[in-house]
Amino acid sequence: MPINYYIFLSVTLFCIGVAGVLTRRNAIIIFMCVELMLNAVNLLLVAFSKMQFHALGASRPQAGIDAQIFVFFIMVVAAAEVSVGLAVIVMMYRNTHSIDVNFLNRLKH
Template sequence: MPIQYYIFLCLGLFSIGMVGVLTRRNAIIVFMCIELMLNAVNLLLVAFSKMYHAIGLQTQAGSLAGIDAQIFVFFIMVVAAAEVSVGLAIIVMMYRNVHSVDINFLNRLKN
């Protein structure tokens, strides 16, 4: 599979996530779109990892080239989990106070 296909797919997913961040006002959805972006990155990293693995195998059998990217993905997932816990705590805290998850709640009040 040419690497370009993966890049395009991941960029597509990433952009969709970005559009979500830009267009939605519900904090939770925005947050979800960010997670989508992270996932797109993860997939791309794995694709690259396998690309380099293929190259590595050509020169040396049993090479572990490209494995660092997969470990990186693992770290991204793990960190994302920590981030989510904090993020949702913040969202819930805000909800408790204003009963809304609108990211521009205060701006809305001002207008």
């Protein structure tokens, strides 16, 4: 498969995530859209790793393996981020009984 298709698929998923962050007010849905963007980037990294292996694999059998390790570390960091972020959102819900992000604009006072 030409790499173009993967680039356009990932860009589309990323932009859907951006539009979701901009249009929703539910804090957890915004968080889920961030996860969607992370996954779009992961997909592109794996596609690029296979592209590099296709181009250089004959001379270097390990070509492109770094990208897959990076995807693994992105997943590790995302798991830690989700646990802390959800704890913050639960705390916010406990204090305000709402998960509306507009409710937090009183933080500026």
